[in-house]
Amino acid sequence: MPKLIRLDQTGHTTLAEWTAADQAALDAAGVAFRRELDRGYFGIAALPDGTARQVRELPADAPTVILRRPIAGG
């Protein structure tokens, strides 16, 4: 089941889970995703082949979408 996960101070938090058949769950995940983008998080789709992709919209087909904070040079 695809998940929307936020990396945060608790370790990580699962914000939403959805299936392709459950439009309501997908919509709720989309709302949660946009809310976190507005808070300054970046969305990353972790793909099954071990790669990752920066995303601005919630990709319904990605198995895991991870929200991360911006990084910076120290």
Next chain:
Amino acid sequence: MAAELTLDAGVAAGRSGPLPERASVPWRRPVDAVTLRRSARWWTLTTLAHTLPFLVAAPVLFVLRPVTAPIGIVLLIHAWAIPELYAARGAGVLRLRRHRSASAEQRAMLMLADLVDEPNRRLYSSTGLVTAPGRLGTWVLGEAGALLVRPGGRRVNCYCVRVPDAGLPAADRVAHLLLALRCDEPGFATVANLTFSGAAWRVRRRLRPEQRAALTAARARSAQLG
């Protein structure tokens, strides 16, 4: 091991768009193999410029006035210490920090474990570091910095790069860097601050003993690329 190979292909393929954080450093030229070679030469020249005067002055003084031998020894110590201090600064990017919440750390480790393969899970458990192959070389990622072992395995670039959130668990910090790297490797190297570029053996000596295994693994992989 299979997951690591696919990651290699993904990073090299550059599937994702540029890292958004690049916008915070618009004055920096995007890092690529050419700029890395140029900065490596610059670091070597700078180190030579800092050490050669001491190396030359010591014997010259001794020839002119043998009584200055103690001063010559001090100069030679300077020549030895300067690159060592640079390397220590570079290795310092992998310094481990103290964290408060064990439960948060445990949850963060579960997340990180989902992102890496089995050898990296074991590596993280023993060193607090993970390795990630890329097009520019092999990366060693810590919670507040990264090493890039260039192809050939002899030169290492040390980068200070982190998530500016003091409350995040260590494994989450590593996961942040890993995800950013997988999205845009040149962007990741552009955003990060280069603190040292030089011989891998210099950096290795300055790492904690348990962390050296991560650098050894990255060097072995990069040696195959060279």
